[in-house]
Amino acid sequence: MEILYPRCAGLDIHRDSIVACVRLADSRIERHVESFGTTTTELERLSAWLSSYQVTHVAMEATGVYWKPVWAVLVEDFELLLANARHVKTVPGRKTDVNDAVWLADLLAHGLIRPSFVPPPAVQALRDLTRTRKQLTRERASHVQRIDKVLQGANLKLGSVLSNIMGHSGRAILDALAAGESTPETLAGLLRANVRASRAQVTEALHGRLAEHPTPAVARPSGSDRCHRGCYRGARS
DSSP states (O other), X not given: OOOSOSEEEEXXXXXXXXXXXXXXXXXXXXXXXXXXXXXXXXXXXXXXXXXXXXXXXXXXXXXXXXXXXXHHHHTTTSEEEEEOHHHHHHSTXXXXXOOHHHHHHHHXXXXXXXXOXXXXXXXXXXXXXXXXXXXXXXXXXXXXXXXXXXXXXXXXXXXXXXXXXTSHHHHHHHXXXXXXXXXXXXXXXXXXXXXXXOHHHHHXXXXXXOOSTTGGGGSOOHHHHHHHXXXXXXXXX
């Protein structure tokens, strides 16, 4: 079979270790296998080791997120290919006693690895940001539902008189409830002017019995909310 890359390498990446196999096919086939750690110093040693054999192409499997720091260190000096683990395992001809790094190097040498798309660093950063924002949005919605459930259990009908219990008026009332305030008139006095419900309606809705132990549950998710807004601004900028 034709050899496309005579000087290539395969990397078997784990959380705390990397097994690297350099495959040289000049006059005859030579394989050199070495183990490395996953710290930055070890990754730089891996890069120097690959360069010492004048490796041009390096293949690695997309296993979790462990490949990302390896990719970041090696991408400037080598042509990298990210292999789909399922595809690599289905390529016929593998012997049972061959480790993953050797098998990747052999496949790469003959051009039998279908590379996965790896976006540029800026796109990867944007993807991480949008995923984080999406997760925070879900967590915030879940927390708001828990707050509303606690209020309904205490017969505090805040959601009936406010369209959004996490708006400015709702937050002011929730903060007061978390601080121990329970007088309906005092709570109703925290309303903003743009609330459609009258003060009398809000006062009536806030006649309830909030037990002492669920009080922390009505505290607004200030930390996650700030992060949510920050991520939103970062995604727009």
